[in-house]
Amino acid sequence: MGKIIAVTNQKGGVGKTTTAVNTAAGIAKLGYKVLLIDTDPQGNATSGVGVDKRTVNYSAYSIMIDDIQAADAVIHTKFDNLDMIPSSIDLAAAELELADSEHRESKLKNAIAAIKSDYDYIFIDCPPSLGLITTNALCASDTILVPIQPEYYALEGLSQLIATVRLIKRKYNPYLEIEGVLLTMYDGRLNLTQQVVQEVKKFFPKKVFSAVIPRGVRLSEAPSFGMPVMYFDKSCKGSLSYMQLAKEITENNK
Numbered sequence: 166m167g168k169i170i171a172v173t174n175q176k177g178g179v180g181k182t183t184t185a186v187n188t189a190a191g192i193a194k195l196g197y198k199v200l201l202i203d204t205d206p207q208g209n210a211t212s213g214v215g216v217d218k219r220t221v222n223y224s225a226y227s228i229m230i231d232d233i234q235a236a237d238a239v240i241h242t243k244f245d246n247l248d249m250i251p252s253s254i255d256l257a258a259a260e261l262e263l264a265d266s267e268h269r270e271s272k273l274k275n276a277i278a279a280i281k282s283d284y285d286y287i288f289i290d291c292p293p294s295l296g297l298i299t300t301n302a303l304c305a306s307d308t309i310l311v312p313i314q315p316e317y318y319a320l321e322g323l324s325q326l327i328a329t330v331r332l333i334k335r336k337y338n339p340y341l342e343i344e345g346v347l348l349t350m351y352d353g354r355l356n357l358t359q360q361v362v363q364e365v366k367k368f369f370p371k372k373v374f375s376a377v378i379p380r381g382v383r384l385s386e387a388p389s390f391g392m393p394v395m396y397f398d399k400s401c402k403g404s405l406s407y408m409q410l411a412k413e414i415t416e417n418n419k
């Protein structure tokens with residue numbers, strides 16, 4: 166059965182989509198069968214693996230709102246072992262449409278149940294908010310991966326995220342756990358970085374990945390070519406870091 170990991174942080178600009186795309190692609194490159202689901206209306210994970218949002222027939226919206234079979238929404242990308250359920254702009258309205266639905270928090274979970282066993286890992290790229298779409302992702306997931314930029318405001322958002330996870334565990338998904346916390350845009354030369362890292366490790370003992378993701382021009386350039394960074398420039402620091410993370414996650418899950 167595929168392990169489902171939601172990549173989430175309600176704070177924008179922390180490298181959430183970059184992490185979802187490159188972790189999924191990295192694990193797929195190691196030989197595992199991986200599905201990436203883009204539930205962010207901006208659709209950056211979709212274009213990040215070279216899928217044109219304007220040409221897709223079905224999307225995450227279709228399987229959550231229109232009851233389209235998840236298998237019909239799957240796109241095989243040009244990258245090894247990596248499939249995709251794309252986003253669409255319609256997802257922006259999904260919050261309102263879900264509000265009056267019965268079992269509204271379980272729409273995504275129910276939709277992907279039929280294809281879960283087809284994959285080793287399923288990654289869900291969440292929107293940068295804690296609304297109903299993110300709630301659906303957390304209800305469907307086994308664990309969450311939290312990217313954090315080591316800066317002062319990162320710590321403020323953490324307590325809010327943890328409160329949400331506790332609420333989801335209590336009400337909908339008692340098995341939800343934290344896969345790990347990933348430090349992104351990392352610059353070890355800064356004192357503030359070191360202070361924040363210490364605080365994060367106190368907050369999440371034994372849950373902070375040893376892989377850290379540095380800032381990098383190649384990481385920023387790769388999405389504009391519709392490629393995960395390890396296909397765009399396999400020897401840059403960003404590629405090596407995400408491959409290290411991919412190995413760490415698969416080792417932890419053996």
